[in-house]
Amino acid sequence: MGITALVMAGGKGTRMLIREEKPLIKVCGKPVIDYVIAALKTAKKIDGIIVATSACTPKTAKYLNSFLVRVVETPGTDYVSDMGYASQNLKLDVFLAIAADLPLVTGEVLDTIVERYESCGKPALTVAVPLKTKQRLGMSVEYSFKMDGRDVVPVGINVIDGRSRYGDEWLDQDIYLLNLDELAVNINTVHELKLAENLLANRKR
Numbered sequence: 001m002g003i004t005a006l007v008m009a010g011g012k013g014t015r016m017l018i019r020e021e022k023p024l025i026k027v028c029g030k031p032v033i034d035y036v037i038a039a040l041k042t043a044k045k046i047d048g049i050i051v052a053t054s055a056c057t058p059k060t061a062k063y064l065n066s067f068l069v070r071v072v073e074t075p076g077t078d079y080v081s082d083m084g085y086a087s088q089n090l091k092l093d094v095f096l097a098i099a100a101d102l103p104l105v106t107g108e109v110l111d112t113i114v115e116r117y118e119s120c121g122k123p124a125l126t127v128a129v130p131l132k133t134k135q136r137l138g139m140s141v142e143y144s145f146k147m148d149g150r151d152v153v154p155v156g157i158n159v160i161d162g163r164s165r166y167g168d169e170w171l172d173q174d175i176y177l178l179n180l181d182e183l184a185v186n187i188n189t190v191h192e193l194k195l196a197e198n199l200l201a202n203r204k205r
Contacts, residue, residue, distance in 0.1 A: 002047030003039045003093075003114060006086055008156070010054030010076050011035055023053075023060045023100040025187060028200050029061060030186055033060065034079035035103040042107030045114035046096065046171035052086045060100075079156075092162035099156030103196050104182035104203070110157075116176045124173035125159040127150040128161075129184045137184055139196055147175055155183045 009023040020026075023033040033051075040046050040063060049069040053061040054076030058178045064071050072090065074082035083097050115124040116172070131144050131151035152175070164171055185192050 002043075002045050003159075005043075005046045005049040005093045005110075006083065006092070006097045007033065007036055007040070007049065007051040007100050008079055008083060008097060009051050009060050009077065010057050010074050011084050011100075012056045012076075014123075016033060018167075021057045021131075022187070023057060024063060025101075025193065027103045027187070027193065031063070032084060032103050033064075033100045036098060036100055037069065037106060037107045039107045039110060040098070043110040043114075044107070045111045047056075048106075050086070051088065053084055054082065055098050068168075074144045081157075083160075087160065087162040094159065094161050094163075097160065098154045099186060101187040102156060102165045102183070102185070103187065104185045104199060105157075106182060107136050109178075109180065111183060113157060113176060114159060117176070120155050120174035120176075122172050123161040123164040124171040125176055126154055126173055127157040127176050128154050128177060129181065130177070130179055133179055133181065137181060139186070139192055140188055146176060152177055156186060157183070 009139045011022055024031045040049050051064055051069050052074045054074050056076050061071050072086055074085045094145050131153050132142050136154050141153055185196050187196055
């Protein structure tokens with residue numbers, strides 16, 4: 001049986017310097033959130049999709065009316081707080097939280113992540129890529145941490161057991177390090193948007 005996916009689509013995207021809401025920024029002609037939802041729909045381990053929007057992304061909420069997904073509005077405080085808010089208010093069990101700005105992610109990779117969670121024996125899993133991978137691709141990095149002596153960067157994908165008092169305390173978690181370009185590419189700047197478009201074009205070729 002699959003789990004629920006929670007797409008985090010309430011961020012302001014202030015670094016983009018574009019008036020468009022971040023989830024609706026077009027990558028090769030399609031809103032970036034389209035790619036994330038498409039990947040989730042092809043993932044065998046996902047059986048439901050909820051999109052968390054906020055007052056910062058009203059156009060995104062309206063746009064999603066044409067999709068077979070549930071939309072919930074969060075306070076728009078920050079990524080982690082909004083994830084906890086949605087989890088608690090929707091009384092989610094195990095869910096996969098994913099940022100709405102990962103245009104290269106695939107259903108196959110998402111299934112691999114859920115399988116790792118199922119075998120790790122911990123209530124939470126954070127997906128990360130090597131810092132060197134982000135740097136090689138020319139992606140910006142806001143935060144990194146050490147794992148076995150290596151600098152790694154969280155990619156914006158987590159699997160969490162919502163029944164484990166998420167939001168009230170730090171959960172014991174597994175770190176799943178994957179050296180994959182499709183996880184290292186997210187869109188925070190115009191430069192990163194162009195990089196994503198180039199990589200998508202190369203994938204199609």
